[in-house]
Amino acid sequence: MTRSARLLRLPAAVLLFLLVSAGLVRAQSCSFTASDVVLGQVDVLGTGPTDAVGNIAVSCSAFLGLLSSIDMRIHLGEGAGGLGGGLRRMTSAGTSTGLGYELYQDAARSVVFGGSYGGHGGQNLRLTGSSILNLLTGSGMNVPVYARVPAGQNAVAPGNYASAFSRNPLDVRVDYRTCNILLLCTDRTATFSFTVRAQVVPDCRVQADDLDFGTVGLLDRPVDATSQIRVTCTAGSSFDVGLGYGLYGSGVNDRHMQDLTGDRIGYQLYRDSGRTLSWGLLADGLATTSAGSGTAQSFTVHGRVPPQATPRPGAYSDTVVVSVTY
Known part of the structure; x- marks a missing residue:
């Protein structure tokens, strides 16, 4: 006497729905951390700018086979130091004059890293398409933040200067959308924090x-x-x-x-x-x-x-x- 095994067969549409559902669960999570931007010692009597580079680390969990796209926009506001003279400002305890600086998206420091929130203006950084494919594997990516303190700020007194970018959405905000192959999309927001620092030395x-x-x-x-x-x-x-x-x-x-x-x-x-x-x-x-x-x-x-x-x-x-x- 022989026995025959009976296999449970699910319709293809049901199986695809289950897999897509699982993919959506994994696709919704993106995390963001940033290093402080440390400009070091700034000689305000010098004739040249002082530059530094910070970093935003982005990592997303996603099921590559079923996730079709991520569209992400990173916004940076003015920071706790506020604005002055057309620049972002760092402040120092005991001093009345802030130290002007700016954040950029490019190494040439021509595109101001700003956004749609707060009063600073500038451009948000958009990540989409091929520039973000490595996020789908979970390995993450690094987004550089280029900083510059312009020369010609002779009136700034010596001291330790800083401007904090907190998790306040007006300072830092990430808007991102994940979509699967069925074009089911989810919109989310996230924040992170970092501080821009510099030391003005007597000279x-x-x-x-x-x-x-x-x-x-x-x-x-x-x-x-x-x-x-x-x-x-x-x-x-x-x-x-x-x-x-x-x-x-x-x-x-x-x-x-x-x-x-x-x-x-x-x-x-x-x-x-x-x-x-x-x-x-x-x-x-x-x-x-x-x-x-x-x-x-x-x-x-x-x-x-x-x-x-x-x-x-x-x-x-x-x-x-x-x-x-x-």
Whole structure:
């Protein structure tokens, strides 16, 4: 006696419905995480921008055989620092001026990474078609976020600056739609968070003009001349301007110019027009103190060649180092 096995056969439409249902369950979940965008130290007195790159990691669970498409749009708002001067802003405790920056979709930093929510504007980033196929395997993808702090922000004071992008939908929002082969689609939203960070460091720039006493015959009377030192330091930074003793001097009251034969002419440098306050180094207590504003400040050097024995005719010179301590 033989026994025959009976197999349960399901209609093809029912089997397809079950598989599609299972696929839909797996296709609905996408997760998003982002690294902080760390711009590091920013020299606001510099002539070039400061750039950095962050990353948004996207991963979706999907049943590749039955999921036909994902259409995704990532929106970024202005962040907690707000807006100013046409840029996003980072803020720092104790400072009133924010640090301007911007986020971009491309390495050339030409397409502002924005969105349809909040007040920043710009363009949302759309991911669809071939650019998102690797999400279907669950391996995920990385979306770069390109940041830039433009130059020319001299008025920004030193400090640690930041702007947080929270899970507030006005700061960060992802709108995405998943559709299966039967064109049954599901719309979802998601958020994530990250922070843009930078540190503005104190810095100074200095330029100095030559001090020229001109052409003189006999040194039987004082010979005076002036020149300018221009110092630019970050806003709020305290700094001191000191002058060295030159190549042939040994102290604040012993500076000399020399010619090719070795003959010398003594001279002095002063901080005041009356030529009573000698100008020396910070260690001498004879430097000039000021506070940075982010713009150039001018300091006058008052020079004097006192009466002395006149050496042989020649071209006399010296090199004095300007030291800015901040």
